[in-house]
Amino acid sequence: MGSRELKKAGLKATLPRIKILEILGSNDVRHMSAEDVYKALLESGDDVGVATVYRVLTQFEAAGLISRHHFEGGHSVFEMNEGEHHDHILCVKCGRVDEFLDETIEKRQHALAKERGYAMTDHSLYIYGVCAACQKEQ
Amino acid sequence: MGSRELKKAGLKATLPRIKILEILGSNDVRHMSAEDVYKALLESGDDVGVATVYRVLTQFEAAGLISRHHFEGGHSVFEMNEGEHHDHILCVKCGRVDEFLDETIEKRQHALAKERGYAMTDHSLYIYGVCAACQKEQ
DNA sequence: AACCAAATGCAAACAATTCTCATTACGATT
DNA sequence: AATCGTAATGAGAATTGTTTGCATTTGGTT
Ligand SMILES: [Mn+2]
Ligand SMILES: [Mn+2]
Ligand SMILES: [Zn+2]
Ligand SMILES: [Zn+2]
Numbered sequence: 001m002g003s004r005e006l007k008k009a010g011l012k013a014t015l016p017r018i019k020i021l022e023i024l025g026s027n028d029v030r031h032m033s034a035e036d037v038y039k040a041l042l043e044s045g046d047d048v049g050v051a052t053v054y055r056v057l058t059q060f061e062a063a064g065l066i067s068r069h070h071f072e073g074g075h076s077v078f079e080m081n082e083g084e085h086h087d088h089i090l091c092v093k094c095g096r097v098d099e100f101l102d103e104t105i106e107k108r109q110h111a112l113a114k115e116r117g118y119a120m121t122d123h124s125l126y127i128y129g130v131c132a133a134c135q136k137e138q
Numbered sequence: 139m140g141s142r143e144l145k146k147a148g149l150k151a152t153l154p155r156i157k158i159l160e161i162l163g164s165n166d167v168r169h170m171s172a173e174d175v176y177k178a179l180l181e182s183g184d185d186v187g188v189a190t191v192y193r194v195l196t197q198f199e200a201a202g203l204i205s206r207h208h209f210e211g212g213h214s215v216f217e218m219n220e221g222e223h224h225d226h227i228l229c230v231k232c233g234r235v236d237e238f239l240d241e242t243i244e245k246r247q248h249a250l251a252k253e254r255g256y257a258m259t260d261h262s263l264y265i266y267g268v269c270a271a272c273q274k275e276q
Numbered sequence: 277a278a279c280c281a282a283a284t285g286c287a288a289a290c291a292a293t294t295c296t297c298a299t300t301a302c303g304a305t306t
Numbered sequence: 307a308a309t310c311g312t313a314a315t316g317a318g319a320a321t322t323g324t325t326t327g328c329a330t331t332t333g334g335t336t
Contacts, residue, residue, distance in 0.1 A: 012302060014314060034293080049316040054293060056314095070208060072262075074323095075292060089256055098254050108243050109265055116236050117270030118227055124210075125263045127247055132255030150333060152283060172324080187285040192324060194283095212292090213323060277336105284331065290324080300315070306308090 009063040016041075016048045020056050024066060024080045031069070031077045031097050071097075072128065087124075091131035098131075147201040154186045158194050162204060162218045169207070169215045169235050209235075210266065225262075229269035236269075 002021035003013040011017060023040045024032065032040070034053050041048045057078055060066045069077045071090060086099040105125070113120035140159035141151040149155060161178045162170065170178070176191045195216055198204045207215045209228060224237040243263065251258035 012313065014302070016315070035291095047316085049318095050292095051294075051317080052315055070210070070212070072208070074208075074212065089251060089254060091256070092259060098256075100250055100254070102246055102250060105243050105246050108240055109263075112238055112240060113227060113265050113267050116227060116238070117273075118229070118236075118265070118267035119273055120265060120267040121230060122266040123264060124266075125247075126261060127251050127256070127258060128260040128262075129251050129256035129258040135255075135257055150282065152333070154284070185285085188323095189286080189325075190284055279336080280332105280334100282331105282333085284329105286329095287327095289326070292323090293321080295320070296318090298316095300313105302313080303310105304312105305310080 005065065009060075009065055011059060011063060015046075016052050017056055017059075019044070019046050019048065020053065020060070021065070024060075024078065027080075031071075031079050033075050033077050035075075037078070069126075070124065071126065087126070089127040089129065091134055092128050093130055093134035096131045096133075143203065147198075147203055149197060149201060153184075154190050155194050155197075157182070157184050157186065158191065158198070159203070162198075162216065169209075169217050171213055171215050173213075175216070207264075208262065209264065225264070227265040227267065229272055230266050231268055231272035234269045234271075 002018050002025065005021065006013045006017055019041060020037060023037055023044075029036070034050070034057055037057070038048070038050055038053045041053070057066065057068075057076075061068050061078070064081060066078050066080055069079070069088065071077050071088070072092075084101055086101045087105075089098045089100060090096065109123050110120055140156050140163065143159065144151045144155055157179060158175060161175055161182075167174070172188070172191050172195055175195070176186070176188055179186045179191070195204065195206075195214075199206050199216070202219060204216050204218055207217070207226065209215050209226070210230075222239055224239045225243075227236045227238060228234070247261050248258055
């Protein structure tokens, strides 16, 4: 279980934290909202409060265990940090999410920031469109 | 005044709509939240309800008069549609906003979407960093 | 001037997230 | 293994940003 990771991240290994780490780790669904995580906890019979879910997700993010995205529609979406940084392409019809990493774009971003005198710290890029499957159906 | 633009957009030229168009048009601040617009209205002595501000902004967006962005922090930010499409670079210290348009990135986005079978409809790209001025101080 | 659908203002309703605070559970220490 | 202090939790109230319902105006057309 995730007690190891938690301690390594300087976090007490509590039941809610272990469970949430498990849920995000099960590569069942990679991108989950706080609500999704909360529901998954309830379904697996674990009684964790919403407040705790939000607190833990924020802590995990601060600890670098997960990252937070802002997909169109407002609320935050989280995913386990494993593998490289990447950006997202989303289907506006069915909500499907694909990931990609493009060196050309990554480099251009840094160059653009530099040109304008900024010390770049981060970026977020989302491409929206209609996925192959959704294009077919009518 | 903006009666012309409003009618051309198929919208009744009402007082609230004219005022809001004026506020967004005065290139005083280019990027404003609904709250910003609401406050600007109050300050200029115009009594418009928040609900109307939100409704009008949504209508303006649908009519293509303005566009909506989601800067980090969640809530929507609007800006008048004039000139080309562009993306944004934001200072995480002072909130400064700069604009840019990079053909290389624009093209790569289309290519990436295509590669993955998506019919791209839109995209959003934000670069975050510390602006020149904020780097200097301390 | 009269009329009507469309637009407005107000307040209540919402959704996502955060805060408050009394209670509980890690995990370090006897 | 029992004890203890602190950090973490759960329940619910509170916030924030935004939307909705509805009675009342208003713009534009006759
Ligand atoms: Mn991802
Ligand atoms: Mn802009
Ligand atoms: Zn799809
Ligand atoms: Zn700055």
